[in-house]
Amino acid sequence: MVQVTTGSSFMKVAIIQFPGSNCDTDCQAALASLPGIQAEIVWHKETSLAGYAAVVLPGGFSYGDYLRCGSIARFSPIMRAVRAVAESGVLVLGICNGFQILCEAGLLPGTLMRNNGLLFRCEHLHLRVENNDSPFTSVLHQGQVLDIPIAHGEGNYFADAETLKQLNMNNQILVRYCDASGNVSPEANPNGSLENIAGICSHGRNVFGLMPHPERVCDPLLGGTDGRSIFQSMIEAVAKLNVKS
Amino acid sequence: MSNRAITPELIAKHGLSPEEYDKVLSILGREPSFEELGVFSVMWSEHCSYKNSRPELRKFPTTGPSVLVKAGEENAGVIDIGDGWAVAFKIESHNHPSAVEPFQGAATGVGGIIRDIFTMGARPVFLMDSLRFGPIEGDGEQAKTNRRLFAGVVAGIAHYGNCIGLPTIAGEVYFDESYSGNPLVNAFCLGILRHEQIARGAAEGVGNPVFYVGAETGRDGLAGAAFASRELTEESKADRPAVQVGDPFREKLLLEACLELLATDCVAGIQDMGAAGLTCSTCETASRGGTGVEIDVQLVPQRAKGQTPYEVLLSESQERMLVIVKKGQEATVKQIFEKWNLPYAEIGKVTDDGMMRVRNGNEIVVNVPARALADDCPLYSREAASFTPPAQLDLATVPQIDPETALPKLLSHPSIASKRWVWRQYDHMVRTGTAVLPGSDAAVFIVREANKILAAATDCNAIYCKLDPGVGARIAVAECARNLACSGAVPIGVTDNLNFGNPHKPENFYQLRAAVEGISEGCRAFGVPVTGGNVSLYNESPAGAIDPTPTISMVGTIADAAHITTQYFKQAGDQIFLIGETGSELGGSHYLLALHGRKEGAPPTMDFAQEKAIHAALLSVIRKGLVQSAHDCSEGGLAVTIAESCFFNSLAASIDLGSTNQRPDVLLFNETQGRIVISVKSSNVSTLEAELSKSGVPFRKMGEVTAKADLLIKTGANAYRWRIADLNEIFEGAIPSLMGG
Amino acid sequence: MKAVVTVMPKPAILDPAGVATGHAMEHLGLKGVRSVRIGKSIEIEVDDADEKQLHEICHDLLSNPVVEDYKLEILS
Amino acid sequence: MKAVVTVMPKPAILDPAGVATGHAMEHLGLKGVRSVRIGKSIEIEVDDADEKQLHEICHDLLSNPVVEDYKLEILS
Numbered sequence A: 001m002v003q004v005t006t007g008s009s010f011m012k013v014a015i016i017q018f019p020g021s022n023c024d025t026d027c028q029a030a031l032a033s034l035p036g037i038q039a040e041i042v043w044h045k046e047t048s049l050a051g052y053a054a055v056v057l058p059g060g061f062s063y064g065d066y067l068r069c070g071s072i073a074r075f076s077p078i079m080r081a082v083r084a085v086a087e088s089g090v091l092v093l094g095i096c097n098g099f100q101i102l103c104e105a106g107l108l109p110g111t112l113m114r115n116n117g118l119l120f121r122c123e124h125l126h127l128r129v130e131n132n133d134s135p136f137t138s139v140l141h142q143g144q145v146l147d148i149p150i151a152h153g154e155g156n157y158f159a160d161a162e163t164l165k166q167l168n169m170n171n172q173i174l175v176r177y178c179d180a181s182g183n184v185s186p187e188a189n190p191n192g193s194l195e196n197i198a199g200i201c202s203h204g205r206n207v208f209g210l211m212p213h214p215e216r217v218c219d220p221l222l223g224g225t226d227g228r229s230i231f232q233s234m235i236e237a238v239a240k241l242n243v244k245s
Numbered sequence B: 001m002s003n004r005a006i007t008p009e010l011i012a013k014h015g016l017s018p019e020e021y022d023k024v025l026s027i028l029g030r031e032p033s034f035e036e037l038g039v040f041s042v043m044w045s046e047h048c049s050y051k052n053s054r055p056e057l058r059k060f061p062t063t064g065p066s067v068l069v070k071a072g073e074e075n076a077g078v079i080d081i082g083d084g085w086a087v088a089f090k091i092e093s094h095n096h097p098s099a100v101e102p103f104q105g106a107a108t109g110v111g112g113i114i115r116d117i118f119t120m121g122a123r124p125v126f127l128m129d130s131l132r133f134g135p136i137e138g139d140g141e142q143a144k145t146n147r148r149l150f151a152g153v154v155a156g157i158a159h160y161g162n163c164i165g166l167p168t169i170a171g172e173v174y175f176d177e178s179y180s181g182n183p184l185v186n187a188f189c190l191g192i193l194r195h196e197q198i199a200r201g202a203a204e205g206v207g208n209p210v211f212y213v214g215a216e217t218g219r220d221g222l223a224g225a226a227f228a229s230r231e232l233t234e235e236s237k238a239d240r241p242a243v244q245v246g247d248p249f250r251e252k253l254l255l256e257a258c259l260e261l262l263a264t265d266c267v268a269g270i271q272d273m274g275a276a277g278l279t280c281s282t283c284e285t286a287s288r289g290g291t292g293v294e295i296d297v298q299l300v301p302q303r304a305k306g307q308t309p310y311e312v313l314l315s316e317s318q319e320r321m322l323v324i325v326k327k328g329q330e331a332t333v334k335q336i337f338e339k340w341n342l343p344y345a346e347i348g349k350v351t352d353d354g355m356m357r358v359r360n361g362n363e364i365v366v367n368v369p370a371r372a373l374a375d376d377c378p379l380y381s382r383e384a385a386s387f388t389p390p391a392q393l394d395l396a397t398v399p400q401i402d403p404e405t406a407l408p409k410l411l412s413h414p415s416i417a418s419k420r421w422v423w424r425q426y427d428h429m430v431r432t433g434t435a436v437l438p439g440s441d442a443a444v445f446i447v448r449e450a451n452k453i454l455a456a457a458t459d460c461n462a463i464y465c466k467l468d469p470g471v472g473a474r475i476a477v478a479e480c481a482r483n484l485a486c487s488g489a490v491p492i493g494v495t496d497n498l499n500f501g502n503p504h505k506p507e508n509f510y511q512l513r514a515a516v517e518g519i520s521e522g523c524r525a526f527g528v529p530v531t532g533g534n535v536s537l538y539n540e541s542p543a544g545a546i547d548p549t550p551t552i553s554m555v556g557t558i559a560d561a562a563h564i565t566t567q568y569f570k571q572a573g574d575q576i577f578l579i580g581e582t583g584s585e586l587g588g589s590h591y592l593l594a595l596h597g598r599k600e601g602a603p604p605t606m607d608f609a610q611e612k613a614i615h616a617a618l619l620s621v622i623r624k625g626l627v628q629s630a631h632d633c634s635e636g637g638l639a640v641t642i643a644e645s646c647f648f649n650s651l652a653a654s655i656d657l658g659s660t661n662q663r664p665d666v667l668l669f670n671e672t673q674g675r676i677v678i679s680v681k682s683s684n685v686s687t688l689e690a691e692l693s694k695s696g697v698p699f700r701k702m703g704e705v706t707a708k709a710d711l712l713i714k715t716g717a718n719a720y721r722w723r724i725a726d727l728n729e730i731f732e733g734a735i736p737s738l739m740g741g
Numbered sequence C, D: 001m002k003a004v005v006t007v008m009p010k011p012a013i014l015d016p017a018g019v020a021t022g023h024a025m026e027h028l029g030l031k032g033v034r035s036v037r038i039g040k041s042i043e044i045e046v047d048d049a050d051e052k053q054l055h056e057i058c059h060d061l062l063s064n065p066v067v068e069d070y071k072l073e074i075l076s
């Protein structure tokens, strides 16, 4: 099902570079610090993602985020390919602006509105792992608390009631904002997101969008390594698929 | 040429003095055209020519073995950091535009300084900001305006920096009456490059084509450079259309395109269009190259219809660059601009006649010798008032306030309170290099691609500068260096932003001169060059001049990641030491200002020899792995420093200052320089004491870090106690509650 | 062809910017502010386009149907 | 009382959002997009206010006269 270059021990990851992406090289460096990953930047005008086992839509301000975050990027040429590989089961991870683009493109339900406090917020905060039955959270355990920073002005997750019900029923909500001891409370909600939602996956579970930035906590010198678990889960998920195929 | 008559009124409107106009006549040997008058006007504005400050700026130490590009040679200085890597950094003001339109004024200030850095061929890696506003407390109209300016400026910096993807990792914010109506917005950018990547802003190679790239030219900020050099008066409201709008998205594309372009071998010279736009960039590149440049305004990409040559030449539209391309390489250049979707045009060529020549199609509208235009502006040595150093404060006139009351008040003073409300709006982590986030003494940034660790801080206590400008400037340099030392860094260079009032007033000119001399002395003492900077004069509102504010930004390097140190106590049981000696002066202190409403007395003294010895001693014990935390004493004195060290990890301290015959308020809140509070594991205490004794600096054990609820400070028979959680809440809550969340 | 597109948050959606602006208006002395909603107004000048095309643009690009409604007015 | 305030960037002022959106519209197949300008549309419901007061609010709070123009329409 998934096309991965066999015989190579590398998992090839594409990091999409839109005009205005600015966490692309951060993601590349974070991924490169993990063994077994080859991370390549792919320009948004490309049209194929053949050969990549996973795709990352990094953070930033694609097209300046001018009209609405992610609203213009979703029409970039590469997005056709992203949609195609997502439908074929390839792992797609959208971080921050990447999450916004995935929502705008309809690859994930709902949308990200302006923070209810109206200000951009950059800070370390905590996430509770709500579900580890996904290729992005498999090395974590349910209820585990991660310290991963956010940096966004529009991360207020919203979906209509029916969608929200579906997300809960299908265990698509993978992480929620919480306090240091894991309580999901209104005080721990940095932006007004419904039910403290910080990240959701698709119905098929292979597309994951999250507002916090795991790539920023992959080095003990930079305030922690909790972000690695997300990438680690992806590596393991791809490795399993390779064994199967 | 435009046939508009050159009247004395028109000349005056262009801000040229009769003497300057005579010089124009003698350079040209004829009357200037209207366009030429505009060109002279902006090139000879204070902002571009430094005509009032240049003789002073020559006093700065600018050389040294690590200096690769000197101050003033190019857009920013460049300093070697080893292994073939270098940094380019600079600070720049956008005070007047920010007073008129805080959001766009601050945003375009950030955009401008970023362009200065990538013009050098460097990849920008981080930003800092130094801000001053009038008081933000209360319901008065002025307080409301000050809050609006503060909120707008911070949002503007956040907008530009966050969007372009550069972390703002440090800065400072002070609030004082003198900035009501005239806020200060100084932005700093640092970039990294290989030695061989240094790009020059010179028009080299006769016949080479001149390219324009970036945003289309509109009528933005028309004559803004001249505008920045005038006092802010009621009339400047009429200058309102002189506001530029920044487009960080375009700048991000321009940045990537220019760096990609500079990595090829196609570029003979490159120059950003900052203040004075196209005029300044053509004239300066020609002057630096010893060549001439000829351009045609009709070829310039334009946003608005029907712009005159005058408007195109003087427009300050943002996000534009001038690139001198090696002949024959045009195709590669075009390909890169097209990839990044940037408007561009070939607008002229390099000539050999030394002239800056501007055509409007077939007509020549400007024909001026470039070098004379760039360099021959009359320089002024203004009159400096004589200065009597202020008398020491008479302590008898200062009623004692109970420290238990005073400390919370100090911690809630907006100048001392936590600036989290500010830096939380800045993405301070993008580019994944920020090892010490804002909030500690100096920020620390790891440059991954170069495997180097940098530290940076920006400081200026303008109260000291107001009371004694020379001493204040010396302290600003020392405090920066001290903040770097506390983070484990050794300074490598300084950039400064001289913010002053109208230099025609002798007392203001004295302040400028004394500050430059004080900075020079400080830089010599620490052995660091001034790599560049910026001068902003005419910072006055109807109420008078601002307090002199010579902002210092200092960059340092840290040899080993193990040396990175923060100001926060790490664990209960660690022992607390004070390095340096506490004096008894309260002059210029925030205690005197915030609790007694007085800005007077003599500021603390600055002994560079002692200061240097203390930094060296601190660094040596940091490098030996003995130091858990280090935090210098600045505004608010010892008690504020100790409280701040408690916060981050929710610890407390138990301090005993022994018996002294000093007043407790003096002891706890005076601002004697050269003091650092450190904490040390108990097991390391004897080693530390031995090391510090060897270095000969004064130090004393003060107490220990505790996990208790209260901060306790004893002096002789007195004991003071504060709930640390309360202090923390006051410190963190002060600015958010004034700004409405 | 000239058109104006107005994009507003759907009635059921909380609009914190609108709420904050409403408070600020009361602070400035306006009494009984019941509601303030902030949306976008987009002026378009295009050489040729038919209404259907413009509706598509409004739906796909200019508004986010999850949380916003749009109104398209063709002026000339 | 109901009112709608439209706040637009002044004609001479750069509107980066409009420019980016215009490019996107062309990308989506619209031909000859001459100009796109993006401003705000603000719907206000207030118990009582006179027109003068509203103009003041528009000038002082809702728009930034340095870079924006506003239009006030009173609906009822």
Ligand SMILES: Nc1ncnc2c1ncn2[C@@H]1O[C@H](COP(=O)(O)OP(=O)(O)O)[C@@H](O)[C@H]1O
Pocket (backbone or CB within 6 Å): B128, B129, B130, B131, B168, B169, B170, B171, B172, B173, B415, B416, B419, B422, B423, B437, B438, B439, B440, B441, B442, B443, B458, B459, B483, B634, B635
């Ligand atoms: N405008 C700002 N932007 C970013 N960081 C800031 C800003 N203002 C203050 N900070 C950060 O807050 C901390 C305290 O600042 P300050 O009180 O000026 O420190 P110090 O007295 O040690 O110089 C520092 O880490 C500083 O970098």
Ligand SMILES: [Mg+2]
Pocket (backbone or CB within 6 Å): B441, B483, B631, B632, B633, B634
């Ligand atoms: Mg300090």
